[in-house]
Amino acid sequence: MxxxxxxxxxxxxxxxxxxxxxxxxxxxxxxARVHAAAWKDAFDAFLSEHPPEDPTQRRPFDIRADYLPYVDGRSRRDGAAAFLASRGLDPSAETVRAVAADKERLFTARLRENGVxxxxxxxxxxxxxxxxxxxxxxxxxxxxxxxxxxxxxxxxxxxxxxxxxxxxxxxxxxxxxxxxxxxxxxxxxxxxxxxxxxxxxxxxxxxxxxxxxxxxxxxxxxxxxxxxxxxxxxxxxxxxxxxxxxxxxxxxx
CATH class of the missing domain: 3.40.50.1000 (HAD superfamily/HAD-like)
Structure with a gap:
């Protein structure tokens, strides 16, 4: 039928x-593309200011390689914690809150400017x-x-x-x-x-x-x-x- x-x-x-x-x-x-771009700006700024000890982990956030496994579909704080941990960084509550807040600011600005x-x-x-x-x-x-x-x-x-x-x-x-x-x-x-x-x-x-x-x-x-x-x-x-x-x-x- x-x-x-x-x-x-x-x-x-x-x-x-x-x-x-x-x-x-x-x-x-x-x-999703707006979220990904905001995450990239937030993570890249954090990595620049707090580079991982391992030089191989200092590469910028990659929207294709990093967004899907660590961030996509998760809450802001869960996504921030997962990505930071993947780069060998301590995802303390304070750090996670700061990165998540920066991402929120960037996303909101893009949303209000361009819409979806x-x-x-x-x-x-x-x-x-x-x-x-x-x-x-x-x-x-x-x-x-x-x-x-x-x-x-x-x-x-x-x-x-x-x-x-x-x-x-x-x-x-x-x-x-x-x-x-x-x-x-x-x-x-x-x-x-x-x-x-x-x-x-x-x-x-x-x-x-x-x-x-x-x-x-x-x-x-x-x-x-x-x-x-x-x-x-x-x-x-x-x-x-x-x-x-x-x-x-x-x-x-």
Whole structure:
């Protein structure tokens, strides 16, 4: 049986789920690149002022090599601590707070100056999911998620949102723990084994898998073999370059 509603057709992978939980940065909004650039400026400034003892660890932050494994999908403090530890630096609470605050300042400045867009394929998919009677939620470790979705004009498309502010209020552990996604599914009234998670971060797909979700979709917008393999290793059942791929052939584009 094909799920059709309003002229759109969902791909078979989504037929048997009742809800979909989508990460925000890099999945709904084109904000992952803004986060990555802000992290690079913050980390490079810190490394310049506090170079590691090991000369091989003094290289600048690399958006391709460092962002995905250490920062992407995590809270600011968890990301700062993970990267600093990877360079042999002591991630003390004071240092982590300082780096995270610098990143927040840089990100906010970029956001207010340039804004972010949304991915059209994601918007088409969310509309199709809603027409098919499936619930959709947005979830993000970022405290900016609500602002990003509001500025992009898509907040009302989601039945629920769990952002970094809510995660902190509820004291939810960050990814790769699944609590953020489990809370989103709970708010939708759907058990995880009847829901899907869509994520672009390694920590995020790992969280979806450990949370017992029925389907974990990885998103690799660079279409990189290495990134696709990494997402699969961390728990993605399938990897797409755009969420429009989750609309069956012949669906309106």
């Amino acid at each position: 094909t799920v059709r509603s309003g002229g759109s057709t969902l791909a078979p992978a989504l037929w048997d789920v009742d809800a979909v939980v989508l990460d925000t940065d890099g999945v709904i909004t084109d904000s 867009g949304v991915y059209p394929g994601t918007v088409r998919l969310v509309h199709a999911l809603r027409r098919a009677g499936k619930s959709v939620a947005a979830a993000s470790a970022s405290r900016h998620a609500r602002e990003l979705l509001t500025r992009a004009g898509v907040l009302e498309l989601f039945h629920a949102l769990v952002d970094g502010g809510e995660a902190a209020r509820l004291e939810l552990p960050g990814k790769p723990h699944p609590d953020l996604f489990l809370e989103a599914a709970r708010r939708l009234g759907v058990p995880p084994d009847r829901a899907a998670v869509v994520e672009d971060a390694l920590a995020g797909v790992e969280a979806g898998r450990s949370g017992g979700f029925a389907l974990v979709v990885g998103v690799d917008r660079t279409d990189s073999a290495g990134t696709r393999a990494g997402l699969a290793r961390h728990g993605a059942d399938m990897v797409v370059t755009d969420l429009g791929e989750l609309l069956a052939a012949g669906a309106p584009q």
